[in-house]
Amino acid sequence: MKRFWVGSIPFTFVLSTLIFSCQSEAEIEYQRYFIQGRNIYQTQCKNCHSENGEGLGELYPPLKEADYLRKNKTQLACTIHNGQQGLIVVNGKFYNQKMPSQTQLSPIEIAEVITYVTNSFGNKQGIYQVEKVNVDLGNCKE
Amino acid sequence: MKKLIWPVMALFALYACSNKNKETKLPIYGQRQPITKIVDGKQVTDTVYATIPPFSFVDQNRETITDKNLDGKIYVADFFFTSCPSICPTMQRNMLTVFKAYEGKNNFKLVSFTIDPRHDTIPVLKTYAEKLGAKANQWYFLLGKKEEVYQLAEKNYLVSVSQDNRAPGGYVHQGWLVLVDKKGRVRGAYDGTDKKQVQQLITDVQVLMDEANAKA
Numbered sequence: 543m544k545r546f547w548v549g550s551i552p553f554t555f556v557l558s559t560l561i562f563s564c565q566s567e568a569e570i571e572y573q574r575y576f577i578q579g580r581n582i583y584q585t586q587c588k589n590c591h592s593e594n595g596e597g598l599g600e601l602y603p604p605l606k607e608a609d610y611l612r613k614n615k616t617q618l619a620c621t622i623h624n625g626q627q628g629l630i631v632v633n634g635k636f637y638n639q640k641m642p643s644q645t646q647l648s649p650i651e652i653a654e655v656i657t658y659v660t661n662s663f664g665n666k667q668g669i670y671q672v673e674k675v676n677v678d679l680g681n682c683k684e
Numbered sequence: 685m686k687k688l689i690w691p692v693m694a695l696f697a698l699y700a701c702s703n704k705n706k707e708t709k710l711p712i713y714g715q716r717q718p719i720t721k722i723v724d725g726k727q728v729t730d731t732v733y734a735t736i737p738p739f740s741f742v743d744q745n746r747e748t749i750t751d752k753n754l755d756g757k758i759y760v761a762d763f764f765f766t767s768c769p770s771i772c773p774t775m776q777r778n779m780l781t782v783f784k785a786y787e788g789k790n791n792f793k794l795v796s797f798t799i800d801p802r803h804d805t806i807p808v809l810k811t812y813a814e815k816l817g818a819k820a821n822q823w824y825f826l827l828g829k830k831e832e833v834y835q836l837a838e839k840n841y842l843v844s845v846s847q848d849n850r851a852p853g854g855y856v857h858q859g860w861l862v863l864v865d866k867k868g869r870v871r872g873a874y875d876g877t878d879k880k881q882v883q884q885l886i887t888d889v890q891v892l893m894d895e896a897n898a899k900a
Binding site for chain 2: 642
């Protein structure tokens with residue numbers, strides 16, 4: 543019996559190392575997306591949506607705790623890529639300002655900025671991988 | 685003797701600080717000319733400062749706004765266009781901060797000139813102003829002939845603007861928020877995309893208000 547316990551020590555050690563390293567790898571990927579996404583946000587989005595995601599008056603919609611981001615998860619990539627036009631409702635308020643297209647952003651960059659926005663300003667939706675963005679972009683209406 | 689050094693230094697420091705506060709003055713921009721005139725039989729030389737020349741534009745409520753409406757007012761001017769994807773949203777966000785700091789003050793105005801008169805018609809400007817949260821009687825969004833607006837920007841407000849189809853949105857312009865005093869003289873230009881400079885602008889508006897009160 544004693545031998546079993548002694549023998550299990552290296553086993554549990556290896557197992558826990560595996561689990562922890564796997565977890566941290568996912569965590570590292572998330573962090574990488576998030577940080578790159580923040581850089582893109584600073585240059586491409588901040589002007590209108592503001593530093594803290596509050597938007598600007600009734601002109602530019604907020605990203606802060608925005609229900610729109612939850613309800614339109616699979617549309618966000620197309621919105622960023624093609625821009626946005628026409629009336630939308632965010633947190634119960636109407637917005638009708640044109641958002642310019644960001645065709646210069648690659649799918650990975652779109653995934654990164656989605657991950658940043660949907661995990662900042664009170665949002666918590668987790669990582670949004672480039673694979674999903676590629677699928678979403680294939681389904682764009684335009 | 686050594687014991688005295690620190691209290692003396694402290695006194696000096698205090699004096700320096702209080703002195704600095706009293707001397708807060710803003711420069712006067714633009715070209716100036718000396719003129720000589722006869723006052724009470726004596727020759728007097730005076731300086732004439734550059735001022736914003738007469739203009740007449742229309743605001744978001746179809747009211748005609750001229751330089752006369754701004755006579756005797758301290759105001760902040762900027763040049764923008766409503767469909768601007770680059771620096772304007774940040775500039776106007778900061779203009780809103782300035783507006784809120786002095787909201788309801790009778791002798792303080794804000795003026796936003798559009799540099800895209802083709803797209804920014806009066807209804808477009810009105811919607812934009814309302815959605816931004818600007819009050820019409822204190823913050824004018826002005827529409828005028830493109831050439832006149834551009835000339836005013838370049839020559840008098842000292843802000844560079846131009847049309848450029850390669851630029852995002854089609855126009856290039858500088859993001860200065862220009863501070864003008866009650867006599868129509870430019871007293872400062874602040875980067876409308878820099879929060880610190882905008883805070884300085886808010887402080888300097890008060891300096892101009894105090895300056896006007898001191899003379900009254």
